[in-house]
Amino acid sequence: MVKVLLGTTKGAFILDGGANRMGWKVSGPHCDGWCINHAIGDPASGTIWAGGGNAFTGAGVWRSEDGGESWQLTRLTKGEMDDWAENDPDTAAFFGITGEPLPFESDFQQIWSLNHAHGTLHAGTKPAQLLASSDKGASFSRIEGLTNHPSADSWNPGAAGLVLHTIVSHPEDAKRAWVGISAAGVFATEDGGATWERRNRLSNAEACEGHQHPAAPRDGDVGHCVHNMMRAPGGGDLLYQQNHHGVWRSTDGGRSWDDITSGLPSTFGFPIRVHPADPQTLWTLPLNGDSQGRFPPDAACAVWRSRDGGQSWQAMREGLPQEGCFFTVLRQAMAGDTEERAGVYFGTNSGSVFASTDEGDTWQEIARHLPTILSVETL
16 A cells, blocks of 8 residues: 655645555645645654644644544744744634743754654754654754764755755664755765765766856866755665756765766756666656756656666656646655555646656656645655
């Protein structure tokens, strides 16, 4: 059974595809209509977490342990409604604000990303910090080793702000992890977060000369505006990333990166997805560029698939709109399942969800008219 978890601008939604990934049913909005940047689930326990917030509500993480029937909120920072409530008891009662101090006061505005592995729930924030919870999200502590990184003063925000949007855990070693920060790049830890190494080096700097875009590679590094990143299955440390300028592959855990953009119609896109069993199969969804509207090239949607680790690419279009298609697919809005023939799912800023149950060969729209979709994950 596959459930698709959606984070949207108006709450979390759950799509239930039953045993055969057909007849999808929608439930939601959950989480009191909060802006949910990322929702994830734990297949072992069935617990679902949804992180988000905004300037009005402050940041928080919602948790459901009954499949989305009920939710508990852990508020982490203050929002404008706290200021309202401070001077108005009726407003405080309406929003359920008691006046008790929140653990991070006004340190960040939103939860932007979540990851659960090895019994720990991690959360990435805007502005970029990394939090950890050992009690299923009831409380969080800050990973000070990343907050105090020597390069932190030089981190520059992307268009969406300085966000920690990607958290990648090692499947066997709980002390190893990677994060993506826009626009500071990739960071890795091998000691449980005590120290972090910045990993943005090009494998062949000379081959990437001549790019004029502000986010392009320079000074021996890939562009620091990493959009999304995923570790491939199996042994080794094979990583893929979709960057603001290009798609990249690292065979050494991010210590060096190879450009695998050749064959794609654009250097720009947001999500990337790797097959759950085949490290050489991956999908991405190119858009026509940050200054050209950020929609599929020629207004015709295609998910591009590689079967050889990005050495070649094929456009997968069957079932996707091929005329007048102007939607955007955001950085966390593509996911996959682990069925025998892997499913791939993506959501759009126009409120549609598309699914492929045959590894991208064909597609169908399984939901529409939802709010702007910010993230897609499966459970």
